[in-house]
Amino acid sequence: MSARPIATTRSSAGMPTQRLAVWWLIASEIVIFGGVLASYIMHRLAHGIWADYAANTNAWIGAFNTFVLLSSSLSAVLAHQAAERGDGKRAANLLYLTIAGGGVFLCVKAFEWTTEISHGMTITANTFWSFYYTAAGIHAAHVIAGMIIMGFVAQTAKRNLELHRVEIIGIYWHFVDLVWIFLFPLLYIAK
């Protein structure tokens, strides 16, 4: 008798249950991020001065982080392809590369925030910076969560076990990338 959880084998919904679950998760995440971004947009449109506040954000840092996340998404999808071919070791290595991408993203973010905070642009400075740190902070928390989960997935994938998980964490990671694709122009470009 197999000890595998039923969620990894059942597909009554037309696809494996764990993949369905991650899509449900993403649907709920859209509501969370969508609410924050919609609130930001309506305040941004209502207040001309927010363009002056946004001018303090560094577009090149934002662009570099976009590049990092897009690159990590590439390694995540390549890991999925490797898992599809049954090459768990390559999948694990690519997942580690993706984790490294997340690490670079967070380091750049830490440097950026340190600079901004040292110049008085703190979360309590005004409403713009409240939105800025809240939106980017929630996103960074998702990056951290993804990195941790990906670490566990890579551990098992390395032994050619539970390779279906590679796709699942990949879908989540692409969503995190997708959120940043919208955060970047909102927080860094529109000045």
Add this chain to the structure above:
Amino acid sequence: MSNHAEAHHDDSHYYKIYFTLLVLLTISIIGPMFGHKHVTLVTAFGIAVVKAFLVAKNFMHINLTPRYVIYTITTTLIFMLLFFAGTAPDVMKDHGTNWEKPSWIAAQKAYEAGDLVGASHGARITGHGAGHGEGHGEGHEAAHGEADAAAHGGGHEGGGH
């Protein structure tokens, strides 16, 4: 693992999508440098939508999921639009038929006059006169509005008068 064979692309397919995304990223950085509002909107936000579509279709393979997943995701996006449409008329205005946001009005006047400091302290400027901190608005007014409201025995949160 994925059970839809269509997702099995050659790795080169994903490299092509990746380089396309990088080209789009470059355009979204260069576009706003022209300083033209419409160009910025198209290059920054229009391209963001295109990038999101490419990621969702080619990396997440959303097009290969059952139709109800796409409907569910679309529904959440529609809810986001409903939220915006339902709240923006109040949030984005500084006054209505029976209410106004004095801190916003003061901040806007200061901003239009080129007084960025005043624009950042709209609530402080009007807070005592109006007697009601908004807890919203420009610059430091969120904090000051609440402070002013507290100093006057509690303001009217959100809706103003």
